[in-house]
Amino acid sequence: MIKLSAEFLKGIIKQNPIFVLALGLCPVLAVSTSVSNALGMGAAATFVLVGSNGIISLIKNVVPDKIRIPCFIIVIATFVTIAELVMKAYSPALNRALGIYVPLIVVNCIVLGRAEAFASRRPLLDSLADGLGMGAGFTLGLMLISSIREISGSGKLLGYALLPGFQPALMMALPPGALLVIGVMLGFFNLLKGRKE
Amino acid sequence: MNIGQFLAIFISSVFVSNVILSRFLGLCSFIAISKETRPALAMSSAVLFVITMSSAITWVIYRYLLIPFDLAYLRTISFILVIAAFVQLVEMIIRKFMPALYRVFGIYLPLITVNCAVLGVAVLNADMFFSKGRPLPGSFLFSIFQGACVGVGYTLAMLLMSAIRERLEYSRVPEAVREFPLAFVTASLMSLSFMGFNGFKF
Numbered sequence: 001m002i003k004l005s006a007e008f009l010k011g012i013i014k015q016n017p018i019f020v021l022a023l024g025l026c027p028v029l030a031v032s033t034s035v036s037n038a039l040g041m042g043a044a045a046t047f048v049l050v051g052s053n054g055i056i057s058l059i060k061n062v063v064p065d066k067i068r069i070p071c072f073i074i075v076i077a078t079f080v081t082i083a084e085l086v087m088k089a090y091s092p093a094l095n096r097a098l099g100i101y102v103p104l105i106v107v108n109c110i111v112l113g114r115a116e117a118f119a120s121r122r123p124l125l126d127s128l129a130d131g132l133g134m135g136a137g138f139t140l141g142l143m144l145i146s147s148i149r150e151i152s153g154s155g156k157l158l159g160y161a162l163l164p165g166f167q168p169a170l171m172m173a174l175p176p177g178a179l180l181v182i183g184v185m186l187g188f189f190n191l192l193k194g195r196k197e
Numbered sequence: 198m199n200i201g202q203f204l205a206i207f208i209s210s211v212f213v214s215n216v217i218l219s220r221f222l223g224l225c226s227f228i229a230i231s232k233e234t235r236p237a238l239a240m241s242s243a244v245l246f247v248i249t250m251s252s253a254i255t256w257v258i259y260r261y262l263l264i265p266f267d268l269a270y271l272r273t274i275s276f277i278l279v280i281a282a283f284v285q286l287v288e289m290i291i292r293k294f295m296p297a298l299y300r301v302f303g304i305y306l307p308l309i310t311v312n313c314a315v316l317g318v319a320v321l322n323a324d325m326f327f328s329k330g331r332p333l334p335g336s337f338l339f340s341i342f343q344g345a346c347v348g349v350g351y352t353l354a355m356l357l358m359s360a361i362r363e364r365l366e367y368s369r370v371p372e373a374v375r376e377f378p379l380a381f382v383t384a385s386l387m388s389l390s391f392m393g394f395n396g397f398k399f
Binding site for chain 1: 272281311373
């Protein structure tokens with residue numbers, strides 16, 4: 001049990017996929033315009049991570065080593081398609097807001113990276129915990145960036161006005177703001193890491 | 198189908214919604230390989246070629262396989278498989294017949310399979326040039342042209358970025374922001390200037 005929770009927790013801070021591993025940044029930058037989009041993206045990515053990690057951990061002994069990557073991609077693409085169809089059926093507005101970034105979870109390096117580095121050589125429960133932890137870390141990072149962008153870019157959080165009289169900087173809600181926030185945050189994390197060592 | 202539509206696609210995919218600076222596709226390779234101009238140019242030419250070809254291939258798959266059999270929901274799976282197989286094929290052909298070319302950009306080809314710009318453009322083409330399961334007039338040419346223009350946009354951003362970063366190598370910056378953080382902030386400023394093209398409309 002302790003081991004499982006360790007696998008879960010490492011994804012949140014120590015190996016946070018966004019800030020520490022710097023993986024899967026394309027969707028992070030594109031959908032972090034508002035916190036609600038970020039939550040939807042985080043939920044979809046977590047679902048795909050847990051599902052594909054689980055299946056890949058189950059089939060790891062059957063798949064020949066040479067064609068493992070295409071096999072992993074098929075498993076991942078299946079889960080992405082499920083997530084896409086569910087989102088289309090139950091939350092068409094969110095699906096429109098996320099647009100092409102939902103199918104693009106297939107080529108998100110976090111998912112394939114975890115499949116290759118973790119799920120393909122560890123037992124089922126560990127892999128599920130790892131997927132859940134990575135998904136949670138991804139969602140938390142996404143929420144952090146999107147709340148910074150939503151507050152500074154439109155003066156709102158989850159659609160509610162926060163600071164009366166605050167003049168929002170539109171740039172933060174547009175593409176340059178995303179690149180700026182991620183650059184500054186990566187620098188900040190580097191600074192913290194340097195202090196510790 | 199007229200020249201104006203082609204011009205609109207060109208302006209929009211090279212400048213206004215530049216694949217990297219505004220849509221954030223292919224960002225990993227953009228940050229990782231833009232330290233020097235030469236590899237950046239090699240990578241860009243590989244991307245340009247693969248995106249153009251895969252736009253044509255995925256259009257054919259979508260139009261003649263997925264739509265007639267009502268399989269449009271398998272779009273993501275089939276596109277990524279076709280792109281992966283195509284890239285693998287190109288790599289094998291180049292390695293066998295054009296070793297010189299292989300040394301220039303062959304090593305970047307495997308990276309392109311998981312480059313989101315390629316799959317992104319395929320999905321974008323299917324969204325833009327098909328309406329309710331029907332291809333719009335001229336959609337095949339538009340798809341290929343859009344693929345090529347996105348590749349040109351990628352090349353442009355890559356060239357600008359690598360030129361800037363070659364200069365940055367010689368400047369003294371704080372240890373913590375060296376490499377990636379500084380690259381992102383630079384990209385942010387570039388993206389800001391590309392937003393100036395926003396008023397362009399045809």
